[in-house]
Amino acid sequence: MNALIQVPLLTRVEGRGALRLEIGEGSIHALALKILEPPRLFEKLVEGRGRDQVVEMVARIGGLSPVAHQLCAAQAFERLAEVEPAPWVSAMRRVMLCGEWIQSHSRHIHLMALPDFLGANDIQALMERHGEVLQRGWRLQQLGRELVALFGGRSVHPVGVRIGGFYRAPEPLAVAVMRQRLQDALPAAEALLGWIAKTLPFPQDEHPFTSVALSPAAGYPMGGSRIQSGDWLDIDASEFIRHFERHEVDHSLAPHSVLDKRPYLVGPLARLNLGLPELSPAVRQALAATGISFPSHNMFHSILARAAELLFALREALGLLEGYERPARSFEEVPHQNGISYGAIESPCGLLWHCYEIDDHRRVNAAWIVSPTSQNQARMEEDIRLSLERLGLDQDETSLRQRAERVIRNYDPCFSCAVH
Amino acid sequence: MTKPRIAVHQFNSCGGCQLALLDPGSLLAELSQCFEIVHFAMAGFLDEGAEVDVALVEGSISSAPERERIEQVRARSGYLVAYGACAASGGLQALRNQADGSQWIAELFDRPERIGLLPAATPITDHVKVDWTLWGCPVNGRRVRSLLRDILSGVRPKRDSRPLCMECKERQLICTLVTQGQPCMGPVTQAGCGALCPAFGRACYACFGPSEQVNHSALAGRLQGLGLSKAETARRFRFIHGNASPFRLAAHGLEEE
Structure with missing residues (x-):
């Protein structure tokens, strides 16, 4: 069978991407995941800017992960000055990032992924059949939004993060109310994880790949400065470009990334594969109760990884906010320093890396930013190929196209962010 | 229907x-x-x-x-x-x-x-x-x-292009420019965000674009009075809405001087 499969515009992803597949005589001749998003040239836009403005600018790289970008940049400037933020600041930043994970994962599970698993594309059809599931998901999504807003005033491009800490510490009363709500949401998150495992059909689609995430030595991968792979790699964030090779391809305006000449995975499933032992016993138990074993090399288990991380993030935030007291100062002064600085963080969709060169005038001279989706591109293409071969290339075009689209959505791609 | x-x-x-x-x-x-x-x-x-x-x-x-x-x-x-x-x-x-x-x-x-x-x-x-x-x-x-x-x-939406200062005063927030000498863009920025930045004790950075009747030269003078250089003042205008005409003109003027 010869077939040309084209998806001119992918749906239920962020930004504009397309897919083109040529199949002939039992093999895939050509495969291109195209990113159509024009670059906004962020690495150049930040040149000549001071660090405070950079923190606001980089949020705009990705509207779906502004907190991760802001925290990554702030961390880079603090490390350059060799200032370790106070424990309160580190803890509250982790809570804020938990908020972004909760919001993003719940959005992806319920709006982006569920329609594929349940075979319903229309939100109203989904509402009629699974109204309670969606309502539960939206309550979790709203809670994540409000957790971000507690520290930043709004959930998209929040305004609370500054170099050295936060512009304002939340009121203890607001934190007490939030803690109660997080506590109350735990059963919903546990039920969600169980429901996904029990109800949704997961295609059998295992194949080997390398997981890359921040090192679990600093707790479940969210922050820290070391980057690990499932096999041998354990490096400092400053060594990132020496190990991860990046190259331009014709069909995408975002460069591809490889490790040892091979594609690799970043994101929730990669984190879970590496960070499993760091999950609290309660989350590990809930995950074990699903009957699906992790580490997993089936990308369709990404939705489970997101649900597990959602539960983890609720508990993590709850724990970090326990005994909350408002500090005398919500930030510390960070001296200006010139040189090259690095930041690394786990955004909801995977490892994010920033690097800035700061000149003698306290301004950015050069910047390099590597987003998760850009790194996942090569892996997505490899995955589509393997997944379709496993499905059978003799299937009808609709089945092949739908499978390819589902594979892409497993990665929660953010194309604007990838190109930036 | x-x-x-x-x-x-x-x-x-x-x-x-x-x-x-x-x-x-x-x-x-x-x-x-x-x-x-x-x-x-x-x-x-x-x-x-x-x-x-x-x-x-x-x-x-x-x-x-x-x-x-x-x-x-x-x-x-x-x-x-x-x-x-x-x-x-x-x-x-x-x-x-x-x-x-x-x-x-x-x-x-x-x-x-x-x-x-x-x-x-x-x-x-x-x-x-x-x-x-x-x-x-x-x-x-x-x-x-x-x-x-x-x-x-089918009604015509209401335009609200008052400066952020109005919203800030409605919320009874403390002025970051007058009391703390922060380079707040509120006087030239449209309201609509709920005066978020002043509520966080920080200067507005104009993410809602220019307000009606922008007096950019008065604000530029004030910011320089706070100690910002001309170039720094220009960068405050040339930011998220740096291409909106009142802000572009303000930045251009400062860069030319």
């Missing part, structure tokens, strides 16, 4: 303004009760070329395919809303308009010839007629819903 048809189009942007329709998902359900959602790719609706009554257009026009696409969108849409900062003024990416864009691309890409950017990133209104503009980076969810309600009821 048939529901009016709506489309949400993404041009060059971060996608964040679309979240005002998706976060939480109940908003999408509400939207689909009031409108027939015809095209909204991020939410799973795909029919880019369909005729619609209302089009929300996010993003700036940065490439030739986008320039063509916005004309098609205009031709097939009844009421077209420039939705968010990038659509309203070109957004942060329009900062490249003052620079040598091709030089930047040459520095960033090994094969710059395949990057087909237009010389400038521009707002929607530079290309087609815009019926309403919703400012904000990101747009404010309450304002989005109020606009959609107005469109549904």
